[in-house]
Amino acid sequence: MSGECHISSLVIHSRPDRVSSIVDSLSLIEGAEIHGGMDTGKLIVTLETESESQVVERINAIQVLDGVLAATLVFHHFEPLQERD
Template identity: 80%
Template sequence: MSREFHISSLVVHSRPDRVPAIVESLASIEGAELHGGADAGKLIVTLETETEAQVVERINAIQLHDGVLAATLVFHHFEPVQERE
């Protein structure tokens, strides 16, 4: 089975009063990185994962956080990982 590398970007719309807690919880999600938007409640997040299923799993986890109104996938790209000999 060939390995893959997935990179995705999301916009996470949230209640402004819950942004600090959401930012803190994003830090605990493996492969998630915040790139801004906290001041407006529209967080820009990237995910780096090994499988498409992990992308879906992490988006679902983000959507379940208290104060998250929506987590919208904006971009998804994947490539096979080159094996070293």
């Protein structure tokens, strides 16, 4: 098995009246997980992806969701995947 594992965290600032629909949309994005902030409209989200380009694609998809004011990358880490015996 070859490849990489990318873990990123984001803060997504949203319009308070659109939080529910944004949360619903985020649940459809592969590798996205919400960790809090629904009550304030500042969502804390992690992304797990296989490549840097997938990170960029998913952030771009989040930024264009109705009600999203900004999606800011806070942390990004990647490692090569190790083969398992």
